[in-house]
Amino acid sequence: MLNNPSNFMFMLMLMSGSIISISSSSWLGMWMGLEMNLLSFIPMINKNKTPYETESMMMYFLVQAMASVLFLSSILMNEMFNFSMNFYSTYLILMALLMKMGAAPFHFWFPGVMEGIDWMNCLILMTWQKLAPLILISYKLVNNLIMFVIIMSTMIGSVGGLNQNSIRKIMAYSSINHIGWMLSAMMISNNMWMLYFIIYSVMNLSVILMFMSTSVFYITQLFYIKTSPMIKFSMMISMLSLAGLPPFLGFLPKWLVIQNLAMNQSFFMLMFMLMMTLLTLYFYMRIMFSSFMFMNQENKWHSNKSTNEIINASFMLSIIGIPITTWMILY
Numbered sequence: 001m002l003n004n005p006s007n008f009m010f011m012l013m014l015m016s017g018s019i020i021s022i023s024s025s026s027w028l029g030m031w032m033g034l035e036m037n038l039l040s041f042i043p044m045i046n047k048n049k050t051p052y053e054t055e056s057m058m059m060y061f062l063v064q065a066m067a068s069v070l071f072l073s074s075i076l077m078n079e080m081f082n083f084s085m086n087f088y089s090t091y092l093i094l095m096a097l098l099m100k101m102g103a104a105p106f107h108f109w110f111p112g113v114m115e116g117i118d119w120m121n122c123l124i125l126m127t128w129q130k131l132a133p134l135i136l137i138s139y140k141l142v143n144n145l146i147m148f149v150i151i152m153s154t155m156i157g158s159v160g161g162l163n164q165n166s167i168r169k170i171m172a173y174s175s176i177n178h179i180g181w182m183l184s185a186m187m188i189s190n191n192m193w194m195l196y197f198i199i200y201s202v203m204n205l206s207v208i209l210m211f212m213s214t215s216v217f218y219i220t221q222l223f224y225i226k227t228s229p230m231i232k233f234s235m236m237i238s239m240l241s242l243a244g245l246p247p248f249l250g251f252l253p254k255w256l257v258i259q260n261l262a263m264n265q266s267f268f269m270l271m272f273m274l275m276m277t278l279l280t281l282y283f284y285m286r287i288m289f290s291s292f293m294f295m296n297q298e299n300k301w302h303s304n305k306s307t308n309e310i311i312n313a314s315f316m317l318s319i320i321g322i323p324i325t326t327w328m329i330l331y
Contacts, residue, residue: 037129037132038065044121063109090140103152103183110175115168147187151180153176157177160176162283185253192260199249199250203250235287249321
């Protein structure tokens with residue numbers, strides 16, 4: 001990713017744009033930071049200039065430009081009409097930020113963009129590109145709109161991934177589902193959603209490292225991986241962790257959100273989110289069953305040197321939740 005100066009420069013500008021947006025004291029400064037972030041990510045998407053990347057780049061640019069116009073209009077409306085239009089401008093600001101992040105029901109662009117870009121850009125789109133919009137949303141939290149988005153995101157993120165063959169689209173719908181959980185954590189406290197976001201980013205890193213090392217993009221390709229079973233085993237552990245299954249790392253933030261929602265007596269939303277999470281577990285299991293179906297063709301549990309470090313890193317990131325979960329149960 002950072003193998004040439006232009007990629008390094010765009011990556012630096014991308015991170016700087018998000019930091020400017022987060023640290024700004026005015027809404028106009030936040031908008032400028034988001035625009036800087038957008039214009040840095042566009043050339044990173046289209047670095048190989050393939051038709052798929054060009055299509056994803058155009059789709060991403062058009063949707064983000066629409067969200068930016070909506071965001072800027074709502075800021076100007078807020079300044080011009082002062083308090084009389086404050087209620088409507090808050091809703092518009094939130095909708096623009098949700099569109100930038102890819103939360104349902106503004107999610108239609110997200111799987112399509114994910115489908116055309118490489119794994120490293122997928123990782124950036126699913127993690128870093130959500131950070132600034134999430135922090136800005138936490139400044140203007142409207143409970144009834146956010147609750148609607150939580151229900152829509154968890155439902156669409158679960159149902160949308162059921163019939164997909166592309167792993168990048170499955171990861172996109174998984175990300176939409178996790179946005180619902182992050183927003184529900186945001187309704188509890190800022191520390192809660194930040195913890196969820198950090199752990200979600202770590203889990204995504206471990207999963208995408210596995211897919212990058214094997215150059216896998218579709219479920220059908222997993223049948224033909226003739227490398228060590230250790231790769232498939234690490235992939236299984238990473239996917240279970242991303243699904244939020246105990247006792248892996250991904251279970252920890254979901255456990256904390258479930259506990260706090262139960263304490264706040266949000267039982268309907270909690271039950272709905274848990275049922276939708278079981279659906280996401282189904283399409284994670286599809287990926288794993290596809291890779292394990294032809295295990296009998298391999299008989300050596302060793303990995304070659306090029307992927308050994310990646311497997312170890314991915315595996316350790318996922319199972320680190322086991323001692324933490326045990327400690328939390330005991331104490």
